[in-house]
Amino acid sequence: MASMTADLAFVSNYPMAKASCMDLGKRVFGVPVSPRIIWSNRRKLKSFATRAVMQVGSIVEESKKEECLGLDVVTETELREKGFLGLRKTKLVCTVGPACCSYEELEKLASAGMNVARLNMCHNTRIWHQDVIKKIKKLNHEKGFCVSVMIDTEGSQIHVADHGGPSSVKAEDGSIWFFTTEKFEGCRPFTVQASYEGFAEGIKEGDELVVDGGMATFEVIERIGNDLRCKCIDPGLLLPRAKLSFWRDGKLVEKHHELPTLSTKDWSDIEFGISEGVDFIAMSFVRDADAVKHLKNYLFNKNKSIKVLAKIESLESLHNLEEIVEASDAIMVARGDLGVEIPLEQIPTVQEKIISLCRQLNKPVIVASQLLESMIEYPTPTRAEVADVSEAVRQYADALMLSGESAIGCFGEKAVCVLRMASTRMELWSREENQQPSFPQRELGVSLSDQIAEQICNSASRMANNLGVDAVFVYTKHGQMASLLSRNRPIPPIFAFTNEESTQMALNLQWGVIPIFFDLSDDMDANMAKTIDLIKAKGMLKEGDAVLIVSDAIPTVYQTLQVKVI
Ligand SMILES: Nc1ncnc2c1ncn2[C@@H]1O[C@H](COP(=O)(O)OP(=O)(O)OP(=O)(O)O)[C@@H](O)[C@H]1O
Ligand SMILES: CC(=O)C(=O)O
Ligand SMILES: [K+]
Numbered sequence: 263m264a265s266m267t268a269d270l271a272f273v274s275n276y277p278m279a280k281a282s283c284m285d286l287g288k289r290v291f292g293v294p295v296s297p298r299i300i301w302s303n304r305r306k307l308k309s310f311a312t313r314a315v316m317q318v319g320s321i322v323e324e325s326k327k328e329e330c331l332g333l334d335v336v337t338e339t340e341l342r343e344k345g346f347l348g349l350r351k352t353k354l355v356c357t358v359g360p361a362c363c364s365y366e367e368l369e370k371l372a373s374a375g376m377n378v379a380r381l382n383m384c385h386n387t388r389i390w391h392q393d394v395i396k397k398i399k400k401l402n403h404e405k406g407f408c409v410s411v412m413i414d415t416e417g418s419q420i421h422v423a424d425h426g427g428p429s430s431v432k433a434e435d436g437s438i439w440f441f442t443t444e445k446f447e448g449c450r451p452f453t454v455q456a457s458y459e460g461f462a463e464g465i466k467e468g469d470e471l472v473v474d475g476g477m478a479t480f481e482v483i484e485r486i487g488n489d490l491r492c493k494c495i496d497p498g499l500l501l502p503r504a505k506l507s508f509w510r511d512g513k514l515v516e517k518h519h520e521l522p523t524l525s526t527k528d529w530s531d532i533e534f535g536i537s538e539g540v541d542f543i544a545m546s547f548v549r550d551a552d553a554v555k556h557l558k559n560y561l562f563n564k565n566k567s568i569k570v571l572a573k574i575e576s577l578e579s580l581h582n583l584e585e586i587v588e589a590s591d592a593i594m595v596a597r598g599d600l601g602v603e604i605p606l607e608q609i610p611t612v613q614e615k616i617i618s619l620c621r622q623l624n625k626p627v628i629v630a631s632q633l634l635e636s637m638i639e640y641p642t643p644t645r646a647e648v649a650d651v652s653e654a655v656r657q658y659a660d661a662l663m664l665s666g667e668s669a670i671g672c673f674g675e676k677a678v679c680v681l682r683m684a685s686t687r688m689e690l691w692s693r694e695e696n697q698q699p700s701f702p703q704r705e706l707g708v709s710l711s712d713q714i715a716e717q718i719c720n721s722a723s724r725m726a727n728n729l730g731v732d733a734v735f736v737y738t739k740h741g742q743m744a745s746l747l748s749r750n751r752p753i754p755p756i757f758a759f760t761n762e763e764s765t766q767m768a769l770n771l772q773w774g775v776i777p778i779f780f781d782l783s784d785d786m787d788a789n790m791a792k793t794i795d796l797i798k799a800k801g802m803l804k805e806g807d808a809v810l811i812v813s814d815a816i817p818t819v820y821q822t823l824q825v826k827v828i
């Protein structure tokens with residue numbers, strides 16, 4: 263790497279700005295460009311000592327030195343095969359279960375494109391989970407993967423207790439069943455053990471008890487103390503841990519109020535997650551923002567940078583959606599349990615609404631459950647499943663999640679490949695059809711420096727698309743600017759260089775961001791020179807490629823925006 267001519271200042275607080283910007287505008291856009299696109303109040307800007315600079319430079323010497331670039335093996339392979347624009351943007355989360363917990367199986371999932379491994383604390387032992395986390399970290403260290411770890415709390419939910427009986431029981435039409443909170447071992451005929459003492463509170467004769475969102479339905483014919491006698495009115499299967507909900511006059515009887523969002527067991531699982539160094543904690547059955555804030559404060563006071571993800575899976579969470587999204591670091595549309603609490607036909611619109619709100623508030627969002635459900639048993643998905651996956655990608659969700667498909671299915675690796683191919687195809691289609699949205703952005707920043715960062719990222723994304731640059735490089739300590747860029751869903755991939763491991767692992771969930779661990783220095787030019795050199799040395803940047811550069815990594819002073827033509 264050698265000389266670079268900085269011949270243009272863009273929205274700068276020094277006098278060269280306007281002339282230079284007009285000049286670049288002419289050369290790049292073919293028209294003069296106003297220098298005030300990003301921020302117009304120069305005096306304010308100056309007093310804040312913030313400068314936004316755009317540069318066009320040319321690199322004249324080839325670098326020969328081979329240093330280590332912390333690019334993960336999967337991205338590197340994909341980049342070699344498909345080039346910058348072929349990189350997948352939508353991230354993939356896989357639930358780890360008995361079918362994929364060996365080192366070899368986890369490696370297969372990671373190679374296929376798993377970005378985040380999810381461990382559901384509802385199942386299995388702590389030793390089992392610990393062993394899986396160790397294997398994932400070993401894969402990252404020894405084989406060059408970059409897979410983040412998420413634990414998912416059990417949460418407080420009314421379901422059929424797992425008492426070691428047969429894996430499913432059929433309820434026939436008209437049969438009479440007893441739902442009880444009495445604890446017993448093994449199984450009793452026509453008796454179902456509920457997980458929560460107060461499950462029958464407030465329930466009346468004539469109410470409907472719906473199992474797993476419609477797998478079977480019963481009518482309550484008598485309440486006896488804490489227990490219910492019910493008649494099956496819609497036959498079906500009772501699976502282990504089946505979810506129970508009550509309906510009256512076509513409306514859900516909301517029943518979670520007495521239960522804490524985080525139970526004692528959840529807190530000890532959280533302690534376990536902290537000690538194992540997980541990257542995300544997903545909170546099940548969040549009802550309002552308070553529980554999220556509580557956990558975030560708890561982690562903050564312990565000086566842990568673990569991200570807190572709220573799962574939207576209850577009617578109550580939908581009532582408080584905006585405050586929950588605001589309080590959380592990320593969101594999961596947990597369609598499995600959500601489908602128990604709202605009519606199934608409402609799920610598609612609710613999903614779209616949640617994704618859109620998350621974009622507005624700049625929070626990554628995962629679409630979860632039953633994406634490729636049939637692949638638990640079969641090696642190919644149904645056409646409807648592929649359509650569902652593609653729709654989530656078209657809506658610009660950050661990530662897609664597999665549950666049983668990877669945890670207990672026979673074709674987990676294949677399922678990841680289906681997600682990967684379906685998302686790459688839909689991303690390409692959206693680009694080709696010029697469906698790349700210009701999101702109506704809500705202004706988020708409160709402080710001036712946050713507003714500047716936001717405006718720079720919005721402008722940078724527009725520029726990246728308009729100029730057709732090959733990649734965006736962002737140098738970021740806490741990931742804020744990488745995230746603000748991702749929010750705009752720009753066409754080129756966003757390479758986020760960070761010297762914080764927690765930032766790298768958190769960015770793994772963000773659409774279009776390739777997080778790279780890199781020893782950032784205070785010298786921005788040196789950072790740029792070094793990273794471009796390293797990527798060039800790997801043969802991934804060639805002459806004529808253009809890279810747009812954004813930074814928030816320099817202490818206290820500058821946020822920059824630059825374009826480099828290699
Ligand atoms: N660690 C595990 N050990 C054993 N089985 C597991 C494990 N994780 C998942 N499974 C199995 O995979 C199925 C799907 O897993 P998943 O954790 O996504 O369930 P879920 O019911 O959708 O999640 P949640 O309980 O958070 O609503 C579960 O029903 C369970 O049978
Ligand atoms: C993932 C999850 O918790 C659900 O879909 O219910
Ligand atoms: K869970």
Ligand SMILES: [Mg+2]
Nearest residue numbers: 575596598599
């Ligand atoms: Mg759930």
